[in-house]
Amino acid sequence: MxxxxxxxxxxxxxxxxxxxxxxxxxxxxxxxxxxxxxxxxHDVIESLPPKSIVAMGxxxxxxFDLESSAAQIAAIIQMARKGLRLVAVPLGTEAVQFxxxxxxxxxxxxxxxxxxxxxxxxxxxxxxxGGSAALVSFLTSVRSQVSTDVKGTPIDQLPIMNDFRSYKDxxxxxxxxxxxxxxxxxxxxxxxxxxIAFAQAAAYSLYAVYMMIYPxxxxxxxxxxxxxxxxxxxxxxxxxHAAIDSYAIISAVVIAFIVLGNIRLLSTLGDExxxxxxxxx
Amino acid sequence: MSALRTYIRxxxxxxxxxxxxxxxxxxxxxxxxxxxxxxxxxxxWNSAAxxxxxxxxxxxVFARYVRxxxxxxxxxxxxxxxxxxxxVWVIMGAIVxxxxxxxxxxxxxxxxxxxxxxxxxxxxxxxxGVYRTFRMKTFRTAIYAFFxxxxxxxxxxxxxxxxxxxxxxxxxxxxxxxxxxxRTLALTGGIGGAVLGIRILxxxxxxxxxxxxAS
Numbered sequence: 501m502x503x504x505x506x507x508x509x510x511x512x513x514x515x516x517x518x519x520x521x522x523x524x525x526x527x528x529x530x531x532x533x534x535x536x537x538x539x540x541x542h543d544v545i546e547s548l549p550p551k552s553i554v555a556m557g558x559x560x561x562x563x564f565d566l567e568s569s570a571a572q573i574a575a576i577i578q579m580a581r582k583g584l585r586l587v588a589v590p591l592g593t594e595a596v597q598f599x600x601x602x603x604x605x606x607x608x609x610x611x612x613x614x615x616x617x618x619x620x621x622x623x624x625x626x627x628x629x630g631g632s633a634a635l636v637s638f639l640t641s642v643r644s645q646v647s648t649d650v651k652g653t654p655i656d657q658l659p660i661m662n663d664f665r666s667y668k669d670x671x672x673x674x675x676x677x678x679x680x681x682x683x684x685x686x687x688x689x690x691x692x693x694x695x696i697a698f699a700q701a702a703a704y705s706l707y708a709v710y711m712m713i714y715p716x717x718x719x720x721x722x723x724x725x726x727x728x729x730x731x732x733x734x735x736x737x738x739x740x741h742a743a744i745d746s747y748a749i750i751s752a753v754v755i756a757f758i759v760l761g762n763i764r765l766l767s768t769l770g771d772e773x774x775x776x777x778x779x780x781x
Numbered sequence: 782m783s784a785l786r787t788y789i790r791x792x793x794x795x796x797x798x799x800x801x802x803x804x805x806x807x808x809x810x811x812x813x814x815x816x817x818x819x820x821x822x823x824x825x826w827n828s829a830a831x832x833x834x835x836x837x838x839x840x841x842v843f844a845r846y847v848r849x850x851x852x853x854x855x856x857x858x859x860x861x862x863x864x865x866x867x868x869v870w871v872i873m874g875a876i877v878x879x880x881x882x883x884x885x886x887x888x889x890x891x892x893x894x895x896x897x898x899x900x901x902x903x904x905x906x907x908x909x910g911v912y913r914t915f916r917m918k919t920f921r922t923a924i925y926a927f928f929x930x931x932x933x934x935x936x937x938x939x940x941x942x943x944x945x946x947x948x949x950x951x952x953x954x955x956x957x958x959x960x961x962x963x964r965t966l967a968l969t970g971g972i973g974g975a976v977l978g979i980r981i982l983x984x985x986x987x988x989x990x991x992x993x994x995a996s
Contacts (some may be wrong), residue, residue, distance in 0.1 A: 512905070513905045516904060516905055530942075531938065532941055536948075545844050561896070562893050562896065563896035597885060597888050609944040626826065629835065637824035637828065644821055646883070651878060651880050669879070701936070705960045705963050706960065753908065754908055760914060764916075
């Protein structure tokens with residue numbers, strides 16, 4: 501049998517680098533299928549009446565949460581189109597920067613030509629330290645936890661905050677962060693507020709159980725693919741679409757390397773048996 | 782004096798743990814306005830304590846790094862660089878504000894870009910790893926490789942675009958076998974955490990602040 505050589509890691513890395521560079525320079529527009537899960541999440545926001553307050557918050561690391569941002573940015577564009585209002589509630593140290601990034605990337609502020617005005621249609625609160633205890637306290641009484649927004653403006657001077665005093669004023673919670681369980685437990689489980697998790701692909705199966713526990717209260721999208729699907733539903737092309745090209749090709753390349761590894765194994769089977777015989781002798 | 786200090790430390794940690802537990806349980810099991818007021822107060826304490834721990838972290842890192850720099854231990858240059866960065870970021874945050882475009886651009890262009898680059902490398906290691914480890918030498922590795930490939934193919938956009946029906950199978954796999962495995966790990970970790978907490982309360986574990994000694 502022809503012997504297939506063992507590949508050095510560097511060769512594999514070179515192939516992947518070429519794939520990334522190719523898809524970055526020449527987008528191929530890889531096709532993808534819409535999923536029911538994403539349509540349901542999109543429909544929930546679509547069904548909210550204008551002026552409803554949607555909270556966006558949670559805790560996570562910016563670089564990990566970037567995967568979730570594809571769907572969250574599209575959702576913010578949808579909220580602005582529908583005339584909803586948004587309160588960002590950062591529960592992690594990097595969440596302030598991440599949530600600002602999502603809002604800025606959605607280009608919904610008037611300074612970018614969008615319909616939203618800061619303080620009237622959306623606001624970003626400062627980082628709430630204390631994890632789940634801080635969240636519970638915040639939900640019970642917003643003013644017990646925050647007295648200013650992230651810029652230091654007293655919340656009484658922000659029109660949107662006059663309509664937002666406790667969890668009873670929240671129509672929907674969206675979580676573009678890794679730590680969704682505290683939202684599922686304290687926001688949806690204990691207080692009955694519906695929530696959407698824009699989950700990373702690696703977190704989807706871990707948190708899917710919450711959709712089963714609260715089938716009409718929790719919805720999820722799945723990673724960059726879910727982000728691209730959400731963008732499709734909003735008629736835009738953003739980070740999700742950009743990631744899908746490399747996502748599509750890399751998934752084929754990974755399979756190809758698994759097959760190649762097994763061909764290499766098959767081609768060396770005879771050698772291994774001979775080596776064992778020699779050892780016995 | 783040392784015995785008294787250990788005694789205080791040991792009971793202080795236990796009291797803090799009990800207060801922490803109460804802050805979570807009061808609002809869950811009692812609905813009276815008084816109970817809610819107590820719970821809210823305890824949760825505010827918790828938030829203040831959590832904010833303080835961030836500051837304690839900076840002090841601890843500074844103390845360790847300064848000691849290392851003074852003694853010129855291995856990699857002291859990186860620690861000096863780390864201290865300079867921390868000071869620069871704190872000053873910049875205090876002057877321009879966390880929500881300013883300047884702070885955002887600086888944060889995104891340095892910490893986040895580097896972190897994303899590190900995460901991006903995982904794909905290279907992952908692919909190189911699956912090439913070597915998914916070789917079906919035994920029945921066990923064959924099963925493992927088969928289901929891994931099934932999930933990769935099932936999630937691949939080219940497969941879903943060609944065969945939309947695969948979407949149902951993929952989501953079934955994610956929401957059932959994959960979910961149950963991940964939940965098992967999470968539950969095991971949770972049970973381990975609860976057992977550890979009980980051991981600390983009983984003084985069987987070396988806990989925070991060196992309050993209790995290992996038996």
